[in-house]
Amino acid sequence: MDATTVVKPEYPPSSFSRHHEGPAIVEVHVSQKGSVVAAKVLEAPDAAISDAVDAALKKWSFQPTLLRGTPVQVTGRIVFYFRIVNGKPVVVDASLDTRKRR
Amino acid sequence: MLVRSWKKLAIRFLKELSWILASVVVVLVSLAVYKHISSPNHASHDDFPSNATPSLARQVIGVGRSIKVAAIDFRKYPFSLILFAQPRCGYCIRSEPFHRTVSVEAAKNKVAFIVAVPSRKKAQQYLNDINMSSYITAEWKDLSLSVDGTPTIIAVDSNGVVRRIWIGQLSPTKEKEIINLIVKHDALDAAVKEKSRGGIDNYPILAAYGEERQIIDVSERAKTEPRQGVINIPLYELPIRASYELDHRRLQVVDCANVSLKACSASTDILAKAGYRTAAVGAGEYYQSCGMTALRERTQER
Numbered sequence: 185m186d187a188t189t190v191v192k193p194e195y196p197p198s199s200f201s202r203h204h205e206g207p208a209i210v211e212v213h214v215s216q217k218g219s220v221v222a223a224k225v226l227e228a229p230d231a232a233i234s235d236a237v238d239a240a241l242k243k244w245s246f247q248p249t250l251l252r253g254t255p256v257q258v259t260g261r262i263v264f265y266f267r268i269v270n271g272k273p274v275v276v277d278a279s280l281d282t283r284k285r286r
Numbered sequence: 287m288l289v290r291s292w293k294k295l296a297i298r299f300l301k302e303l304s305w306i307l308a309s310v311v312v313v314l315v316s317l318a319v320y321k322h323i324s325s326p327n328h329a330s331h332d333d334f335p336s337n338a339t340p341s342l343a344r345q346v347i348g349v350g351r352s353i354k355v356a357a358i359d360f361r362k363y364p365f366s367l368i369l370f371a372q373p374r375c376g377y378c379i380r381s382e383p384f385h386r387t388v389s390v391e392a393a394k395n396k397v398a399f400i401v402a403v404p405s406r407k408k409a410q411q412y413l414n415d416i417n418m419s420s421y422i423t424a425e426w427k428d429l430s431l432s433v434d435g436t437p438t439i440i441a442v443d444s445n446g447v448v449r450r451i452w453i454g455q456l457s458p459t460k461e462k463e464i465i466n467l468i469v470k471h472d473a474l475d476a477a478v479k480e481k482s483r484g485g486i487d488n489y490p491i492l493a494a495y496g497e498e499r500q501i502i503d504v505s506e507r508a509k510t511e512p513r514q515g516v517i518n519i520p521l522y523e524l525p526i527r528a529s530y531e532l533d534h535r536r537l538q539v540v541d542c543a544n545v546s547l548k549a550c551s552a553s554t555d556i557l558a559k560a561g562y563r564t565a566a567v568g569a570g571e572y573y574q575s576c577g578m579t580a581l582r583e584r585t586q587e588r
Contacts, residue, residue: 207531209523226507263526278526 185214185260186247193240195266195273196232204229207278208237208264216255218246226261233266352446357424358398360446364471366398367464370426370438373403373412377455378437382416384461385437389421391468398422402429441467499537499565504553516541521549524556532562540566 193208206229213222223241228234241262248255263278360366369385371378378385385401392399400422403409413423441450441464450467452460504521519527532538538557542550550566557564 207527261523261526263523263530265530276530278530 185249185258187244188218188247189243189245190277191240191243192275192277193233193236193264195275196236199230199232199266200268200273202230203268204233205266205268208233208266210237210241210262210264212241212244212260212262214246214249214258214260216248216257218248220244220246221257229266237264353442353448354446355400355424355429355442357422357428358400360398360442361444363396363398364444365449365467366400366442367392367468368400368402368424368429368440368442370402370436370440371412372436373409375436381437381455384456385416387461388439388464388468391465392421395468395471397468397471400424402426439464498535499539500532501539501541502532502553503541504549521553521556524553525560528557528560528562532557534562538562538564540564542566 199205208228209226211224211226212220215221220242223238225234225238228237246258249258250256261279265274265276265278267274267276355368358366367388369388371381371385389399391397401413402424403413404426406413406423406425435453437454439452440448443449452464456464501516502524503516503518504524505518506520507518517531519531540550540553540557542553554564554566
């Protein structure tokens with residue numbers, strides 16, 4: 185799954201002020217055309233982060249996945265890390281990082 | 287003069303040839319010994335039919351599952367014990383005194399005790415050696431049940447429902463638990479309700495690593511409850527999350543209690559590829575057994 189439009193979720197101020205950090209994992213269902221049909225947050229440090237991730241993912245789009253030349257619906261997982269580094273909120277798209285490393 | 291030097295040369299050649307031959311023999315013998323020792327159950331594959339090898343489908347005999355065994359009518363007994371063993375499994379041999387005790391106590395308390403072996407014919411010597419007082423023999427293939435390793439003892443109630451599973455050579459506490467179950471039938475329910483720690487901290491072999499290890503549960507979230515000191519990273523997410531959440535300095539132990547062997551193996555492969563020292567441990571009640579999911583460790587040079 186290669187993303188063509190990536191919108192990074194924002195670190196919700198309420199979560200940051202409460203020092204809520206950790207991984208947020210979203211399962212995305214992508215249509216044959218590459219648009220996000222559904223996004224389900226499987227794990228998140230809190231509800232606000234979950235909402236932020238859900239809202240961001242709905243804006244993502246992907247290159248259509250081809251199976252023997254035919255576009256197919258696909259499901260994948262995207263992992264974000266919400267971290268506080270040197271007192272600042274940082275959101276890392278781990279899936280993107282993994283793609284780059286490949 | 288020429289003949290003498292030719293003779294000398296021939297003797298020298300023969301001496302060297304004998305040394306080479308001796309070395310080759312030593313290497314071959316060492317290899318054979320190593321192969322024998324490193325085999326998990328020290329049994330040659332020719333000894334038992336390959337289709338009788340217990341598969342790793344632990345789900346087949348899960349606690350709470352109903353099973354049927356042609357060799358026995360469970361309804362006739364308050365409960366039945368099925369022992370899966372094989373003659374050359376070291377842990378089975380070491381457990382023989384306990385298995386004899388089980389047989390004696392089972393007979394006294396009218397509990398059925400079935401000894402399941404790979405092949406009755408070939409295992410006859412073993413069955414004679416263990417000299418049990420009372421038992422029913424069956425072959426693995428007849429039972430149509432699969433176990434993780436040997437020895438395995440399964441407690442089945444009178445409705446044919448699996449109530450407990452003990453895998454491997456058991457600790458004295460676990461052995462006592464089984465004897466108590468045989469003597470006090472009502473303890474079967476109590477034992478089922480008893481919450482064991484369930485985690486793989488029970489494994490004595492892991493104690494050697496002290497705190498320098500991390501236990502990873504690779505099953506899907508919904509299947510397991512979070513356990514203290516265990517990170518739940520589903521297999522599907524492991525390639526992405528490992529480098530963010532796991533420490534290269536620690537041994538990464540995959541708890542395979544709730545996943546298939548394939549998933550277990552894939553997890554250790556992913557971790558080993560990412561440069562982690564990894565180990566995999568089987569079901570929660572494993573102690574030490576002859577089987578494919580016994581603890582195995584792989585190290586990859588970084």
